[in-house]
Every structure is written in C-alpha cells, then in structure tokens.
Amino acid sequence: MFSDNQDRLQKTIRTTSAGLLLNVILSGGKIAGGIIGYSHALVADGVHSLADCFTDVAILVGAHFWTKPSDENHPHGHARIETMVSGFVGLVMILTGLLIAWKSFGSIMKPAANPPGWIAFAIAIISIASKEILARWTLGMSKKLKSPALAANAWHQRSDVLSSIPVAVVVLAARIEPALIFLDGIGGAIVSLFILKLGIDILRPVLWQLSDSAAPPEIRDELKRIALSVNGVLDVHNLRTRFHGDGIQTDMHIVVDPDLPMKKAFSILKSVEKALYQLGPGVTDVLVRLEPQETKYPVSEP
Ligand SMILES: [Zn+2]
Ligand SMILES: [Zn+2]
Structure with a gap:
C-alpha cells in the first residue's frame, strides 16, 4: 500500500x-x-x-x-x-x-x-x-x-x-x-x-x-449483489456509499442464520468484506455489520 x-x-x-x-x-x-x-x-x-x-x-x-x-x-x-x-x-x-x-x-x-x-x-x-x-x-x-x-x-x-x-x-x-x-x-x-x-x-x-453524495445506483446494486452472492448471507440492507477521493467507502448490514456459531458468522462477514474489496467497483473502504435473521429473534433497528 x-x-x-x-x-x-x-x-x-x-x-x-x-x-x-x-x-x-x-x-x-x-x-x-x-x-x-x-x-x-x-x-x-x-x-x-x-x-x-x-x-x-x-x-x-x-x-x-x-x-x-x-x-x-x-x-x-x-x-x-x-x-x-x-x-x-x-x-x-x-x-x-x-x-x-x-x-x-x-x-x-x-x-x-x-x-x-x-x-x-x-x-x-x-x-x-x-x-x-x-x-x-x-x-x-x-x-x-x-x-x-x-x-x-x-x-x-x-x-x-x-x-x-x-x-x-x-x-x-x-x-x-x-x-x-x-x-x-x-x-x-x-x-x-x-x-x-x-x-x-x-x-x-x-x-x-x-456533500457525501452516494455512488450511482448501478454501483450500489452491484455492491449489494456481491454481498448477497456470499454463501450464508440471507439479506443485505442499510447499504451506504460515499466517495473518498477516487475511491468508494461503503457500509451495510448483512443478515445471517441466528443459530450459526459466532466463529462461522464472523467468517461470513469477513468473506463479504473481502469480496467487496476485490470485486466492488472502486471500493477502497468497507465496514459490514452482522445481524441475526429477525424471524427467529426480532432485533430493533436504531
Ligand atoms: Zn489552462
Ligand atoms: Zn439492519
């Protein structure tokens, strides 16, 4: 680097x-x-x-x-x-x-x-x-x-x-x-x-x-698609993007099976981050939040 x-x-x-x-x-x-x-x-x-x-x-x-x-x-x-x-x-x-x-x-x-x-x-x-x-x-x-x-x-x-x-x-x-x-x-x-x-x-x-404008919709859709393509990711929401120089910063919530062991769930999160860095167009900074699927244990959104 x-x-x-x-x-x-x-x-x-x-x-x-x-x-x-x-x-x-x-x-x-x-x-x-x-x-x-x-x-x-x-x-x-x-x-x-x-x-x-x-x-x-x-x-x-x-x-x-x-x-x-x-x-x-x-x-x-x-x-x-x-x-x-x-x-x-x-x-x-x-x-x-x-x-x-x-x-x-x-x-x-x-x-x-x-x-x-x-x-x-x-x-x-x-x-x-x-x-x-x-x-x-x-x-x-x-x-x-x-x-x-x-x-x-x-x-x-x-x-x-x-x-x-x-x-x-x-x-x-x-x-x-x-x-x-x-x-x-x-x-x-x-x-x-x-x-x-x-x-x-x-x-x-x-x-x-x-003014922290979001990346164009094509890029946002592409990032969501990349995250969803990772095995174990059930849903993606609250995707945010903004520009930092020529690079794109993104963060999002990924939903996984709530009964997964912590270690497994975390490795899914790391796979999502890696995929976004490698495949996301112009992505230079990624932060992903992990969430259990709400149907089993409802979580309140801040
Ligand atoms: Zn000139
Ligand atoms: Zn969420």
Whole structure:
C-alpha cells in the first residue's frame, strides 16, 4: 500500500512538473509576445497560463499530503485532500475566466491601434502544439493512476489547446485584414468562456463528493449483489456509499442464520468484506455489520 502510494506520488509529481515547466514558458512567452505583438487575445491566454502555473503548484504541494497512508489523525486516509485541491483549482479557473472576460470586454469596446504581429501568431501555434503533446501524456498517466486530480489537469490541458486555437485564428485574421482588429478582443472573450466552463466542470464533482453524495445506483446494486452472492448471507440492507477521493467507502448490514456459531458468522462477514474489496467497483473502504435473521429473534433497528 505504502510503495503503491509512493509510486503514485512520483508519477503525479513527474507529470505535473512537466506541465508546470511548460506553463511557465508559455505564460512568459504569451504575455511578452502579446504585448510586443499587440494582441489582447494572446495576453489573455498568457494570464490563463499563469493561473495554470498556480494550479500546478497546488497539485505538486497537495500530492505530498493526499498520497500519505492513513494515520491517527486521518484514520480514513488523506484522499479528501485531493478533492479539496481539485476544488481550489476549479475556483482559480472560474476567477481567472471572469477576469479575462472583463478585460476582453474592455478590449472589444476600445480595440488596439495596431494590428497584432506575426510573433503573436507564431506563439499561439507553438502553444497549441506543445500543449496537445502534454495533454495526451497527462491523460494516459491519469488513467494509469486513476487519479481524478491528474485527469482534471489533463482535460484542462486539452482545453488549453482548444482555447489557444481561436487566438491563432483571430490574430491571423486581424493580421491579414486590419479592419478585423476588433476580433482580437472577441478572441480573448472566447478564451474566458473556455476557462469558465473548465472551472465549473472541475468544481461540480468536487461539491458532489464533499456533500457525501452516494455512488450511482448501478454501483450500489452491484455492491449489494456481491454481498448477497456470499454463501450464508440471507439479506443485505442499510447499504451506504460515499466517495473518498477516487475511491468508494461503503457500509451495510448483512443478515445471517441466528443459530450459526459466532466463529462461522464472523467468517461470513469477513468473506463479504473481502469480496467487496476485490470485486466492488472502486471500493477502497468497507465496514459490514452482522445481524441475526429477525424471524427467529426480532432485533430493533436504531
Ligand atoms: Zn489552462
Ligand atoms: Zn439492519
């Protein structure tokens, strides 16, 4: 378990560090290139990359905490820290999106005097190509590690690619036809929409998980089916599920024959827990309560 966590940590750090390095280069290049090349859209994209640097740092710092095994103070493990960091990333994205939308609106109202330069176009193209390569790599890694924070980062990188495409298009258009210079501000506004959507998409599952929402009905049915399939289990009820990072915590009551010896009944309980750990989709934590069948000795439910 510990070495598994260490491996996860190493891979998360490697993937995120590569992203951070590229974001530092891109944010500097875009903001400088946007100022030299008179493109508001490219500067907006650069501010986006700058916000990306902060979220990469948040993941790098957070990963050290959420991959730690459970301890006295966090008996359920530290997976919720990953959810919290994802929430922070989502919030930063929403705020950045609002800021860029506001700035772009100003630029549409009052376009720049000069058309954007070729340098702005070149930087946008370099950004698109390098981010696409990075996004594919991060997405592959997130699937291997089943890490929602890394997956969120990968989808983010993919949307960075999509949000730089309109920048390249509007800069090219304004370059070819100076009358289209107002398009540059619209390019910035499109960038802001991408960032807002991304922030909302990241934040939604975070709020869902932090509010202790149950796993989808298919998964609950599957867990019940697994418990019932164990020999000696007569009924399953009070099944509860909730998310803990990318894992599912579940607890339930199982009903057994009341005349079974304690030792036998307990071994049925252990079999149920083992089956849930091994076969339950995404199950990382199981607690099962044993109950005698009520027809013989009625038990009152709390
Ligand atoms: Zn981004
Ligand atoms: Zn019960």
